[in-house]
Amino acid sequence: MTDESRPVRLSPVDLLGLGLVGLRTRPLRAVLAALGIAIGIATMVVVVGIPASSQRALDHQLSALGTNLLQASATFDQVTQKLPPVPEDAAAMAARIGPVQQTSAVANTHAKVRRSDRIPPEQSSGLTVLATRGDLLPVIGARLTSGHFLTQGTGALPVAVLGDKAATRLGITEVTRGEPAPTVWLGNRWFTVIGVLAPVPLAPDIERAVLVGWPAARTWLAFDGHPTVVYARTQESQLESVRPVLAATVFPENPARIQVSRPSDALAAKRIAESTFSSLFLGLAGVALLVGGVGVANTMVISVLERKREIGLRRALGATKGQVRVQFFTESVVLCLLGGLTGVGLGVFGASSYAAARDWPATIPPAAALGGVASALVIGALAGLYPAVRAARLTPTEALATP
Known part of the structure; x- marks a missing residue:
């Protein structure tokens, strides 16, 4: 061709x-x-x-319902009828777990809450006084309705933040700037209320509690420094792998005394x-x-x-x-x-x-x-x-x- x-x-x-x-x-x-x-x-x-x-x-x-939030709570020892001595740095220990993103802790001080020192101790409000640190709010997804939360500076002072239900029960539903701050009688001392929380669906116990700084609880409420609840936010995809090791991480001496919450139904x-x-x-x-x-x-x-x-x-x-x-x-x-x-x-x-x-x-x-x-x-x-x-x-x- x-x-x-x-x-x-x-x-x-x-x-x-x-x-x-x-x-x-x-x-x-x-x-x-x-x-x-x-x-x-x-x-x-x-x-x-x-x-x-x-x-x-x-x-x-x-996610706002806490699909990646785990809660490790100390349980009473049936023999001693006491809470186990969880290490004070348990939250920091939990933070070393790879997928864990945020941690915080609270501790029950066993102090009585009264609206006034004139009320007899046996007629306390039934509220809980929890020692906490300033990093708690973002971990549990909480926010304030008025006032401000505890900081590194105020955590050592006799000041308190009220949970939503605690504020209603004590009749202190807001903290107004420019007006005298309300006070509550905790243990044997007056504490100034500096803030009120909004409802906290992820941590209902916080709603019924009065929160004080960790150092302040040591100074005025005879707090022993052992946390009772550790909160940990993790990568959602790694939640099931973090849960089995969380108890042993926060209390290596006796992990059986730590109860870890199961993943939220919202995750499923x-x-x-x-x-x-x-x-x-x-x-x-x-x-x-x-x-x-x-x-x-x-x-x-x-x-x-x-x-x-x-x-x-x-x-x-x-x-x-x-x-x-x-x-x-x-x-x-x-x-x-x-x-x-x-x-x-x-x-x-x-x-x-x-x-x-x-x-x-x-x-x-x-x-x-x-x-x-x-x-x-x-x-x-x-x-x-x-x-x-x-x-x-x-x-x-x-x-x-x-x-």
């Missing part, structure tokens, strides 16, 4: 231009076909983005929700892609039927079967790529708008956006394969004879 009789080899740029011929000559059909795949991809992004945003909002709500609910949402993502995305792929395949088959004369003329002028096949294959891929990019943009906008309207954090998984474009390319390749092969099989005489 001479060089003159050999078919011309087309460059990638020529193939792209050839694939765009059908799109340029039939813009309305191209737009409608691209719109079909765009709607399919947009649907996929939306059905992934909206549940992902909802799941993230749900995760935040469930969170993981069930994640599994449910993942199944929903896959199902809805698959349906959306199937609809889009069928639409593109239908468009390309019809395009081959309508352009038989064009195919015949190109074959008569020397176009090879491979060139015709690549033309229609490229046209299908480009059509789906344009639809895919448009669909991803529409899907991101739609999902973000819906999340903003529901006050959810907008979450579009990168895999959804990249997967949308990749899916469009795959759909274009699969949808254009049969029409391209069918077009290439047409002989010039057969194609030109089509009315």
Whole structure:
């Protein structure tokens, strides 16, 4: 075969231009076909983005319920009828566990709480006086409704912070700046109330307690320095691995005297929700892609039927079967790529708008956006394969004879 009789080899740029011929000559059909795949991809992004945003909002709500909080509590010895002497640095020891992120501790001082020194000791309020440190609030997810919490400076002074229920029982529901601070009688001394806590769902015992600084409890309440409860926030994924070793870490001498709380029911609910949402993502995305792929395949088959004369003329002028096949294959891929990019943009906008309207954090998984474009390319390749092969099989005489 001479060089003159050999078919011309087309460059990638020529193939792209050839694939765009059908799109340029039939813009309305191209737009409608691209719109079909765009709607399919947009649907996929939306059905992934909206549940992902909802799941993230749900995760935040469930995390607020203490899904990663463990509580190690000392239990009474049935023989001595006393609490075990947990080391004072038990919280620091728990913090050395790799996945543990935050720790704090409280201790029951066994002091009596009275609204006034005129009230007999046997008529105390039934509230608990807990020694604590300034790092307690972030660990248990607590906040103040008024006043301020204990600090390194005030922890050594005779000052106290009231839990929500303790404040109600004592009749001190707020601390107002500029007015004389209320006081309570703890043990045998007046303590000034400097703050009131909001309800603490993660630690109900704190709500019924009066909190004082660790050094102040030693000085005025005969506190022995041994904590009774250690709180530990861990990496959620490592919660089950931390729980078995927490007791032995905070009290190596006798771990049996330490009771560690089981993982929150909210954690199980969170993981069930994640599994449910993942199944929903896959199902809805698959349906959306199937609809889009069928639409593109239908468009390309019809395009081959309508352009038989064009195919015949190109074959008569020397176009090879491979060139015709690549033309229609490229046209299908480009059509789906344009639809895919448009669909991803529409899907991101739609999902973000819906999340903003529901006050959810907008979450579009990168895999959804990249997967949308990749899916469009795959759909274009699969949808254009049969029409391209069918077009290439047409002989010039057969194609030109089509009315």
